[in-house]
Amino acid sequence: MKKILSLAAAVLLAxxxxxVLAQSDAKSLATGVCAACHGPEGHSISPVFPRLAGxxxxxxxxxxxxxxxxxxADPNAQAYMWGMASQLSDATVQGLADYYAAQKPSAGTAGAxxxxxxxxxxxxxxIPSKKVQACAACHGANAEGAQVFPRLAGxxxxxxxxxxxxxxxxTRSNAPIMINEVxxxxxxxxxxxxxxxxxx
Amino acid sequence: xxxxxxxxxxxxxxLCAGAILLAPTGAQAVPSFARQxxxxxxxxxxxxxxxxxxxxxxxxxAYTIDNLPQVSxxxxxxxxxxxxxxxxxxxxxxxxxxxxxxxAVPDTQAGTGTIPPDALAKxxxxxxxxxxxxxxxxxIAPNLGGFVQMTFDGTSGSFGWDNTDIRYARxxxxxxxxxxxxxxxxxxxxxxNSTPAWQSPFDQRSATAPTPGAATALDGRMVDAGVAGVxxxxxxxxxxxxxxxxxxxxxxxxQLDSSIPxxxxxxxxxxxxxxxxxxxxxxxxxxGAYGTTAKFFPANGAPLSGPTDKFDDWAxxxxxxxxxxxxxxxxxxxYINEKQTYNATATENPSDTLKTFRIGGQxxxxxxxxxxxxxxxxxxxxxxxLYASGTPLNGFGNNKPDSNGWVGELDWVPYQNTKIALQxxxxxxxxxASSNYDxxxxxxxxxxxxxxxxxxxx
Numbered sequence: 001m002k003k004i005l006s007l008a009a010a011v012l013l014a015x016x017x018x019x020v021l022a023q024s025d026a027k028s029l030a031t032g033v034c035a036a037c038h039g040p041e042g043h044s045i046s047p048v049f050p051r052l053a054g055x056x057x058x059x060x061x062x063x064x065x066x067x068x069x070x071x072x073a074d075p076n077a078q079a080y081m082w083g084m085a086s087q088l089s090d091a092t093v094q095g096l097a098d099y100y101a102a103q104k105p106s107a108g109t110a111g112a113x114x115x116x117x118x119x120x121x122x123x124x125x126x127i128p129s130k131k132v133q134a135c136a137a138c139h140g141a142n143a144e145g146a147q148v149f150p151r152l153a154g155x156x157x158x159x160x161x162x163x164x165x166x167x168x169x170x171t172r173s174n175a176p177i178m179i180n181e182v183x184x185x186x187x188x189x190x191x192x193x194x195x196x197x198x199x200x
Numbered sequence: 201x202x203x204x205x206x207x208x209x210x211x212x213x214x215l216c217a218g219a220i221l222l223a224p225t226g227a228q229a230v231p232s233f234a235r236q237x238x239x240x241x242x243x244x245x246x247x248x249x250x251x252x253x254x255x256x257x258x259x260x261x262a263y264t265i266d267n268l269p270q271v272s273x274x275x276x277x278x279x280x281x282x283x284x285x286x287x288x289x290x291x292x293x294x295x296x297x298x299x300x301x302x303x304a305v306p307d308t309q310a311g312t313g314t315i316p317p318d319a320l321a322k323x324x325x326x327x328x329x330x331x332x333x334x335x336x337x338x339x340i341a342p343n344l345g346g347f348v349q350m351t352f353d354g355t356s357g358s359f360g361w362d363n364t365d366i367r368y369a370r371x372x373x374x375x376x377x378x379x380x381x382x383x384x385x386x387x388x389x390x391x392x393n394s395t396p397a398w399q400s401p402f403d404q405r406s407a408t409a410p411t412p413g414a415a416t417a418l419d420g421r422m423v424d425a426g427v428a429g430v431x432x433x434x435x436x437x438x439x440x441x442x443x444x445x446x447x448x449x450x451x452x453x454x455q456l457d458s459s460i461p462x463x464x465x466x467x468x469x470x471x472x473x474x475x476x477x478x479x480x481x482x483x484x485x486x487x488g489a490y491g492t493t494a495k496f497f498p499a500n501g502a503p504l505s506g507p508t509d510k511f512d513d514w515a516x517x518x519x520x521x522x523x524x525x526x527x528x529x530x531x532x533x534x535y536i537n538e539k540q541t542y543n544a545t546a547t548e549n550p551s552d553t554l555k556t557f558r559i560g561g562q563x564x565x566x567x568x569x570x571x572x573x574x575x576x577x578x579x580x581x582x583x584x585x586l587y588a589s590g591t592p593l594n595g596f597g598n599n600k601p602d603s604n605g606w607v608g609e610l611d612w613v614p615y616q617n618t619k620i621a622l623q624x625x626x627x628x629x630x631x632x633a634s635s636n637y638d639x640x641x642x643x644x645x646x647x648x649x650x651x652x653x654x655x656x657x658x
Contacts, residue, residue, distance in 0.1 A: 032371050033265055035374075036253075036254050036265075037254050040374060040375065040438075045480060045481070046253070046479070046481065046482050046523070047481065047482065048482065048523070048525075078240065079239060079240035079242050079243055080239055080243050082238060082239075083237050083238020083239040084237070084238065084239065084267060085267075086267050087267050087269070162525070
């Protein structure tokens, strides 16, 4: 037992001495910490956690900043990200954003044809009677996003629906444009457009 | 024979006493992890103490994920030599309870002095506290963290050492994490809630209600004996887990000699564990196996040399979890098979078997209102010496260790760190039989237990 203990202690000491300051290294932080929820290279499994692979760098910076400043306050943001983002420096935030933006995005999968057709219509043309703009205008024809407008393609459908519902109910209030867009939309319309956007 | 039986009874009583005084008790969740990470309890727990996939990862990472201002130190070559939370990750836990058995249990002094032989203890016991614990739980240094619990036990009135898991972990690559755990309870280091230390809804028990007398080495005998162990583990690709280590007797503040009331391990008892986990959508499913081979000197007046009693345990376990925004559901199960070979203790048979099976399901709505149902069963060889009759409450009238029954629980979690649980345990069989199990007229159902628990963590 003593031999095992001393061997283990030696391993411990050797390891500690070689430890580097992980906080400043965005890639180590991404693989060592963020990956626990967001998956390897940003390909998360559970729809509680958004896929970050290929996400717009500017959008990730904006969100991490909103978590740090408690401007984004939906339930999961509070439970997970307020703590996680609290000690990140501006440089680390930028490093993480660039790391995830550079990863290959997840491929989308198509939903039921009727839902996809309805979603496509809303995504490309909006809903004029409800003054809903075409999503494609900001998020791009292929839902790839642009700058602070996030990539939606390849995202978890359930995650997107959760965000749209958050804009509607006010739990996610850090995107004024979206709050106006979803105000009049029905749950069915939200599901349809999320399904279509995620499938791209 | 009579003398041996007496010896067996004394050993059993000593084991029970030792278990109460020394055994790590119950399962905990600690707010200091929340304070350290800045994350709500729900990040790591469905409802405490059950872990989410992230909670498992946090534990495997040696409790080191940290989002607090740090006191840090580095060498000129930028090696980190200190990384300490500015505030220590301390927590406090307080449990209070009410316990009532269907029939009052016998007075422990029955038949002595002026106490009549059929005297009964007062039923309906309030424990305030049932248990109070102080924790240091969080990062100690880069890659090194601990879950250290000191507990005041209301039943014994003493302050003692409880569950401890100090571990070191490193990422070897993007997909492989390895670590070392120093702990005092086989399976306390485990990250799934299907193994004995943390299996809900079986891990919360009244401190005063009767408990069936037979348990495997993995399920209590090793913890009761007071052990310390070290194990090395690896976690690959978020799916395959392997661990190997060993346990050694380490009774609290005692010299290892014949005076120890509990059995003492001969050398090191190896421990092994393998598991596979698959995650999809909001689900995770795990299947695994674990085991140990423990050789014990009986101690309790016998020298720590010569022949030993050997306990070969292998076990299977599985866990399914669904974590939705509104609905959370989990099932945990384990089967433990033990072969006992008695070379040091006089028993009826040179070798016996003992098998335990438990399965439990839990449902929570919005992590606030919960219900759980579990079935437990232990069966084993008939052995007139190991399982002696003639002791009220704790005897085995037909010399069999068999016990089985159901546990049902309703939970209310008004805050993430506060739980009110109402539990009822129904025994179909207790220490070998349904009726007159102790040979003195007590039925298994007399031990049915109503248990109300208030549990605060802060």
